[in-house]
Amino acid sequence: VPFILAQEKEKLKYEIAGKSSSIVFDGTNRLGEVFAIVVRFIDSRWCIQQRLIRLKMLAKSLTGDEIARELINTLSVEYSVQSEQVMAVMHDCASANKVAMRTLQVFYPSVLAIGCFSHTLNRVGERFNAPHVNDFTT
Numbered sequence: 001v002p003f004i005l006a007q008e009k010e011k012l013k014y015e016i017a018g019k020s021s022s023i024v025f026d027g028t029n030r031l032g033e034v035f036a037i038v039v040r041f042i043d044s045r046w047c048i049q050q051r052l053i054r055l056k057m058l059a060k061s062l063t064g065d066e067i068a069r070e071l072i073n074t075l076s077v078e079y080s081v082q083s084e085q086v087m088a089v090m091h092d093c094a095s096a097n098k099v100a101m102r103t104l105q106v107f108y109p110s111v112l113a114i115g116c117f118s119h120t121l122n123r124v125g126e127r128f129n130a131p132h133v134n135d136f137t138t
Contacts, residue, residue, distance in 0.1 A: 012051055013079050016041050021081065022088040024050075025071060025097075026116075033058035035067070037074055039081075053079060064099020071100065072107055088112040 016039060024038040037054035054074045062070065071089075075081040086108040091097040093115045101113045 020087050021085050024090045064096040067100035068103035083108045086111050090114040092116045
């Protein structure tokens with residue numbers, strides 16, 4: 001419902017106004033292409049909060065430039081996040097995400113790019129060959 005979505009966006013804009021934030025973004029193509037953006041911040045009670053601010057169903061995978069455009073539009077245009085508010089961005093280390101980060105660092109110069117450790121471990125595990133472990137677990 002567009003009216004409720006607009007109210008929720010305004011509420012979130014108020015919540016994150018002036019607060020240092022970190023951003024997490026990822027896409028998946030397992031059951032269809034989806035792109036998600038989450039913002040994390042500390043509220044007035046010093047509790048860590050996170051909010052899903054974008055969940056977009058797509059017809060195809062995004063390029064690095066398209067990812068950067070989505071992030072900049074969502075953060076700066078839709079939610080009025082100032083460049084000095086974005087402290088870190090976490091993402092998997094896919095090449096398109098690295099391209100997006102190079103563009104983001106122009107708009108958010110103090111941002112720290114953080115590769116997702118869980119994705120990294122998953123990639124290592126895909127290439128790990130341990131026949132004795134495999135025999136043990138089957």
